[in-house]
Amino acid sequence: GQSLEQPSEVTAVEGAIVQINCTYQTSGFYGLSWYQQHDGGAPTFLSYNALDGLEETGRFSSFLSRSDSYGYLLLQELQMKDSASYFCAPSKGDKLIFGTGTRLQVFP
Amino acid sequence: NAGVTQTPKFQVLKTGQSMTLQCAQDMNHNSMYWYRQDPGMGLRLIYYSASEGTTDKGEVPNGYNVSRLNKREFSLRLESAAPSQTSVYFCASSAGGAENEKLFFGSGTQLSVL
Numbered sequence: 001g002q003s004l005e006q007p008s009e010v011t012a013v014e015g016a017i018v019q020i021n022c023t024y025q026t027s028g029f030y031g032l033s034w035y036q037q038h039d040g041g042a043p044t045f046l047s048y049n050a051l052d053g054l055e056e057t058g059r060f061s062s063f064l065s066r067s068d069s070y071g072y073l074l075l076q077e078l079q080m081k082d083s084a085s086y087f088c089a090p091s092k093g094d095k096l097i098f099g100t101g102t103r104l105q106v107f108p
Numbered sequence: 109n110a111g112v113t114q115t116p117k118f119q120v121l122k123t124g125q126s127m128t129l130q131c132a133q134d135m136n137h138n139s140m141y142w143y144r145q146d147p148g149m150g151l152r153l154i155y156y157s158a159s160e161g162t163t164d165k166g167e168v169p170n171g172y173n174v175s176r177l178n179k180r181e182f183s184l185r186l187e188s189a190a191p192s193q194t195s196v197y198f199c200a201s202s203a204g205g206a207e208n209e210k211l212f213f214g215s216g217t218q219l220s221v222l
Contacts (some may be wrong), residue, residue: 033209042198042213043151050209087150091209094139094158095166100150 004099006088011105012078020073020102022088032064032071033089033096043087046073078106110134114199114214121189121221129184129217131199139168140182141211142174144195147151151198157182158204187222 004024012018022032035043047072049055049064049071050096075082083106089096112133121127133140142154143166153166157176171193173185182201186193196218200211 001152022134031209035211042215043211045210089209094164094204094208095141095153095156096209097153097167097212098143098151100148 004088004090004097006086006099006102008100009103009105011107014078014080016078017074017076018078018104020075020086020088020104021049022071022099023092024069024071024088024099028092029066030091030093032062033091034060034062034073035087035089035098036084037087037101038084046086048091066071075104080106080108082106112199112201112212112214114197114217116217117215118218119220121186121219122145123190123221125189125221126185127189128186129199129219130181131183131214132181133201133212134180135201135203135212137201137212138179139202139208140148141200141202142172142175142182142184143196143198143200144168144193145216146195153179154184154197175216182192189219194221195219 033048034046036042047062056062059076077106085101085103087098087101089098115130141156143151152168155174157163160179175183199214202211
């Protein structure tokens with residue numbers, strides 16, 4: 001079976017750091033991806049962790065621990081434009097399974 | 109380079125009507141996907157195609173059919189629409205292999221079934 005958990009909502013102020021956690025129980029799991037989706041828009045790819053550890057891409061970093069079935073997305077120096085929904089997505093074979101997403105609201 | 113193109117952008121159907129959602133990508137990607145997104149439910153995989161000529165069921169395939177017409181095109185058909193199929197539908201593609209997790213999404217189709 002499979003289950004995926006993310007917080008439903010996170011709030012923060014501009015310039016702050018926020019961490020969005022993702023826990024999963026997915027058989028045959030390969031790696032963990034993160035996607036961003038602005039209201040009314042399509043999801044866009046942010047990062048992918050194939051192995052344990054931290055991947056950094058500019059202001060965003062993503063972490064994976066397979067042994068703990070846990071990952072997180074770290075957003076630094078928050079900007080208003082970062083207000084969006086963020087989805088973790090474990091990959092299983094040829095497909096990605098998306099969580100229900102975390103809505104991030106950034107306030108001035 | 110248009111990326112992933114979906115048509116139509118909006119559609120209203122009556123219960124029992126049929127329609128086909130079209131999707132095409134110009135990135136020479138091997139894999140293509142159809143997802144639906146409902147409020148509070150995230151993205152759920154309907155069907156996917158790992159390569160031209162193959163299709164497989166995802167999490168919520170009932171009530172849908174797909175056709176991988178060629179490498180570029182992957183269509184989704186609702187044979188007899190139901191109100192439960194009111195949703196936003198996204199088509200996506202990926203190169204496959206080591207790039208399989210990097211999906212490129214179309215802009216979506218807002219479908220309402222009355």
